[in-house]
Amino acid sequence: MAEANVQFDMTEVDFFNLMLDSDIQGYLYEPEYSEEELKVIEEEEAAAAAAQALAEDDDEPPRAGLNSWCNCLLCSPMDSNEESICCNEVQRCQFRKEEMVESGLDEDTCITSHPSFWALMDSGVLDTYFHTPRVNWKRQPRPAGRNGRLSIEQYRLTAYRHFLEWILRGERLGRGNRLVLPACVVQAIRTKYPAEDGQYRGFQETLDSQDDL
Numbered sequence: 702m703a704e705a706n707v708q709f710d711m712t713e714v715d716f717f718n719l720m721l722d723s724d725i726q727g728y729l730y731e732p733e734y735s736e737e738e739l740k741v742i743e744e745e746e747a748a749a750a751a752a753q754a755l756a757e758d759d760d761e762p763p764r765a766g767l768n769s770w771c772n773c774l775l776c777s778p779m780d781s782n783e784e785s786i787c788c789n790e791v792q793r794c795q796f797r798k799e800e801m802v803e804s805g806l807d808e809d810t811c812i813t814s815h816p817s818f819w820a821l822m823d824s825g826v827l828d829t830y831f832h833t834p835r836v837n838w839k840r841q842p843r844p845a846g847r848n849g850r851l852s853i854e855q856y857r858l859t860a861y862r863h864f865l866e867w868i869l870r871g872e873r874l875g876r877g878n879r880l881v882l883p884a885c886v887v888q889a890i891r892t893k894y895p896a897e898d899g900q901y902r903g904f905q906e907t908l909d910s911q912d913d914l
């Protein structure tokens with residue numbers, strides 16, 4: 702399975718380039734502040750961070766290992782708080798949810814029950830999407846499976862990506878912005894395209910599939 706990762710993994714060089722493109726450049730062009738101004742900024746940042754931590758403590762009970770936060774009924778407990786998110790909490794799913802309501806489904810019904818969801822996850826559809834040159838992959842990936850086919854991991858990552866494009870409907874997230882996919886969707890895709898060893902890289906593998914959107 703290690704080989705299957707090659708096209709998707711961000712190398713250290715890529716990571717460094719990404720840093721150069723974003724944060725570090727930002728620092729380079731920041732105006733200079735006086736000691737006094739810096740102190741004020743630091744205090745404001747510290748106060749904001751403390752307020753944020755407090756708000757998280759109060760309002761957000763831990764989600765990892767539970768699924769009480771789910772109201773689509775199809776999210777199972779996840780390993781981390783970050784990936785514990787229900788399709789009904791993801792604003793960008795709203796357009797597809799409205800389509801579901803129009804087709805007579807209850808508004809809380811899981812997005813994986815959308816009439817198009819499983820068609821989008823079909824291996825032939827994913828294979829076509831994978832090979833489409835217009836898709837803005839970070840690097841055009843090459844099939845890592847046997848006889849020019851996609852590996853199961855490539856199917857899984859392409860499925861995450863295809864789902865994301867489906868809910869974004871042409872919207873670009875912009876460099877560095879990544880969306881955590883709903884747990885129910887991640888689980889549905891993992892069931893269809895399971896890792897041979899049953900190991901997944903948590904929500905990181907769904908983020909890796911979103912490079913250069």
Ligand SMILES: [Zn+2]
Pocket residue numbers: 771772773774775776786787788789885
């Ligand atoms: Zn859910």
Ligand SMILES: [Zn+2]
Pocket residue numbers: 773774775776787788789810811812813883885886
């Ligand atoms: Zn759901």
